[in-house]
Amino acid sequence: MSVQQEQDRVMELLGMYLDEHLVLRWLHIIAMAYWLGGEWGVFNAARNIARPDLPLDERLRHMETAYRIDILARTGIILLLPLGLHMGNNLGVQPLGGPWLVGMWIFVAGWLSLTLTAFFQRGSDLGILLTKLDEAIRYFVIPALFITGVYSLVTGGPFTAHWYAAKATLFSGLLIIGLILRFVMRDWVTDFRKLVSGGPNAAIEQKMASAMAFSRKLAYFYWAGIITMAFLGTVKPI
Template structure:
């Protein structure tokens, strides 16, 4: 069996646990800000949200090396052989850092991991954008325009992810305050604000993923 068949499958399954899992996160976030729900209920919903939300975080990191595997198999990417192994190594390290940032959240070590993760994302956004723009204008490093556009959209999706992270940063402390003080107009507003502000970023991220999926399926001559 051609290994490409397995990589395509993994590529799509990653989308399943990114885009498909996100809808649960979205609905849970709306239940968390519902004043009719008690503290205990909202804490339980937060548990569901936290569990499901771990999946998009992991699969979004794996998406890039898997996509590059597919591109190299089709002869569309210069990242092959040893370079591809290096990409996998770096992705594995990034995954470890990102997972550690989540598991150590609230500790100084967790904060360090989160900062490193943030800088990895800044560098990656810059590298992907430059590589995509060079490819679109000069035909290298990626030889197909649809692939270059996908790379650019991946950078866009990473930007949306950062937008989500920054707008949602206030939610954690607000939730802690709500759990301590109970439902007051202030604590409810504190919960509601970040959830409402994060929506445009989430919708932009989903749109980016859907367009990327279409580009991958159609592989149009652009």
């Protein structure tokens, strides 16, 4: 192969990389937008869920709205994992590529399918079971991200860029907050089923009001963390 042919081949491969990376970046931006915007939508839709002065049917409609908005945020969160790892490999800041990345995409496809099925089965016993399985996956993903991120910040590897390691560590913390908020949403289903079948219940109403007040405070940290994560990925200050 001549020098010119080698140069042409390099340019061709570079063009393929740039095209792929730009598409991944585009998808990453969309996922982040749905995550941040979706959480804001859920926050506002949920304001009337814990109001005992409203008719039960109206509160249920607000809960349905919150769930329909939340599924976009959940989808964005899950997709950020393989998108971020794939882009990190393209940029050379994390070494896990090739078959490992393919396996990650397959794993996430299964995870996302589980989440979507739980959404469509919401309100049923099967939906609650699938939601718990969705949550259980996070029990493995969160520690893996946190340990790898902190280890990379301290030692410089395997995430070789500090901004990338910090972003992964922060992402694991935000997943914890998201998990707590999803516990609240799962409990809504159980609590409303009890209200529908058993009528007014002061203890359940108090439980929902307390959970809602706690979730609102937690949401502010959630939004701040998402914005910070976007800043780290865009500006790369460290």
